[in-house]
Amino acid sequence: MRMHRLLAEAAAEIAKSVFREHRVLDHELAAAFDANPRWGKRDRSFIAETVFEVVRWRRVLGFLVDSEETTALCAAQWVRMGYDLPDWWNYNGASVDEIRSREAEIAGQPRAIRESIPDWLDELGVVELGDAWDAEIAALNQRAPVYLRVNTLCATRDQAISWLAENHVTASEVPGLPDALVLPAGKVLPKPLRLDGRIEIQDAGSQMISPLVDPQPGERIIDACSGAGGKSLHLAALMQNEGRVFGMDVDQKKLSELERRAKRARASCLKTKLIVETMAEDFAGVADRLLIDSPCSGLGTLKRQPDLKWRLKPAQLDRVRAIQQELLENYTAMLKPGGRLVYATCSILPSENRQQVDRLIASGGFSLIKEKPVSPHQTGFDGFYAAALLKNG
Numbered sequence: 104m105r106m107h108r109l110l111a112e113a114a115a116e117i118a119k120s121v122f123r124e125h126r127v128l129d130h131e132l133a134a135a136f137d138a139n140p141r142w143g144k145r146d147r148s149f150i151a152e153t154v155f156e157v158v159r160w161r162r163v164l165g166f167l168v169d170s171e172e173t174t175a176l177c178a179a180q181w182v183r184m185g186y187d188l189p190d191w192w193n194y195n196g197a198s199v200d201e202i203r204s205r206e207a208e209i210a211g212q213p214r215a216i217r218e219s220i221p222d223w224l225d226e227l228g229v230v231e232l233g234d235a236w237d238a239e240i241a242a243l244n245q246r247a248p249v250y251l252r253v254n255t256l257c258a259t260r261d262q263a264i265s266w267l268a269e270n271h272v273t274a275s276e277v278p279g280l281p282d283a284l285v286l287p288a289g290k291v292l293p294k295p296l297r298l299d300g301r302i303e304i305q306d307a308g309s310q311m312i313s314p315l316v317d318p319q320p321g322e323r324i325i326d327a328c329s330g331a332g333g334k335s336l337h338l339a340a341l342m343q344n345e346g347r348v349f350g351m352d353v354d355q356k357k358l359s360e361l362e363r364r365a366k367r368a369r370a371s372c373l374k375t376k377l378i379v380e381t382m383a384e385d386f387a388g389v390a391d392r393l394l395i396d397s398p399c400s401g402l403g404t405l406k407r408q409p410d411l412k413w414r415l416k417p418a419q420l421d422r423v424r425a426i427q428q429e430l431l432e433n434y435t436a437m438l439k440p441g442g443r444l445v446y447a448t449c450s451i452l453p454s455e456n457r458q459q460v461d462r463l464i465a466s467g468g469f470s471l472i473k474e475k476p477v478s479p480h481q482t483g484f485d486g487f488y489a490a491a492l493l494k495n496g
């Protein structure tokens with residue numbers, strides 16, 4: 104297979120900006136695609152695949168090509184993708200034959216190289232998860248398909264499948280998740296369909312969180328860290344639009360996006376509230392149910408954002424743990440006595456999950472109803488954690 108020079112250079116530039124300037128991969132790709140509307144579907148997928156896999160497999164590729172330079176890492180990735188390396192691609196590192204022959208040695212490398220993660224993260228994974236870490240990090244390095252949630256305010260699952268099929272998109276049901284659909288590996292959803300409101304892109308693991316809140320029509324639900332509303336929209340659908348879902352966040356941009364999405368989704372029971380300092384007092388005892396989908400390391404989402412493993416630093420982890428503790432201490436005042444709290448993260452680390460819940464229980468006032476850890480290894484989904492707790496009356 105032959106490569107196009109401009110596309111190869113563009114891909115290497117994006118990977119370099121992710122490594123050197125800690126840019127967010129998704130944003131960089133989107134900006135490059137916006138700036139180059141002439142790139143066709145195949146061009147875009149060549150760039151996206153190159154960049155995602157170079158970022159995901161940085162250390163493995165470095166081992167194969169015996170270099171840490173991005174140009175060399177790209178060369179090794181293209182060899183893996185079956186391309187002939189053109190004469191115009193200059194890099195300092197192992198030859199194509201050497202790259203191919205070193206593949207067989209990867210399995211014998213230490214896990215941090217084999218699974219392509221920083222050493223500190225590997226050490227942390229072992230401390231936190233013990234023997235389970237090996238399988239979890241391997242699962243987190245697998246590419247993820249696109250999952251959709253059918254917005255039951257606008258369509259049934261069968262109607263959504265038919266509508267997608269009319270638009271040349273094949274989607275299948277996901278066992279055990281009543282509103283979920285999955286696209287075939289490597290397929291993406293065309294933009295007009297994404298903006299329709301009948302379906303939302305939402306990982307299958309994420310779709311397990313709002314049902315744990317168990318919202319009932321007519322109730323008042325607070326989603327205290329709603330962001331752009333992945334879970335708020337799901338809550339509104341589960342409530343059949345009856346009652347009130349307050350989507351709250353400290354980030355007005357995300358709330359504005361949530362408002363746009365709610366309109367599209369016909370989720371009229373959803374209202375946004377920008378978090379202010381007095382929020383917990385203003386809303387004291389208001390919520391029948393409270394979701395705290397807390398800021399976290401995001402380690403459960405490495406499949407979709409492999410750049411995170413290079414951006415994340417131990418000090419950030421300490422910071423998010425402190426925020427988690429603070430939100431659990433403060434925001435729970437918004438819940439009625441007898442109400443249900445769901446604490447959730449997209450992390451698989453017990454220090455962000457069960458340990459935070461245990462601290463809350465130990466401080467008195469809450470008892471555990473059930474836990475829902477979502478293991479990427481066991482499910483193939485992104486990693487999540489959620490615990491449902493009762494606020495004692």
Ligand SMILES: C[S@@+](CC[C@H](N)C(=O)[O-])C[C@H]1O[C@@H](n2cnc3c(N)ncnc32)[C@H](O)[C@@H]1O
Nearest residue numbers: 327328329330332333334352353354396397398
């Ligand atoms: C894990 S994300 C939420 C994802 C969202 N619930 C969803 O399903 O799409 C965490 C959110 O917490 C917000 N956040 C950060 N600090 C906060 C705080 N002190 N209070 C409330 N939200 C906060 C962030 O802006 C971010 O949107």
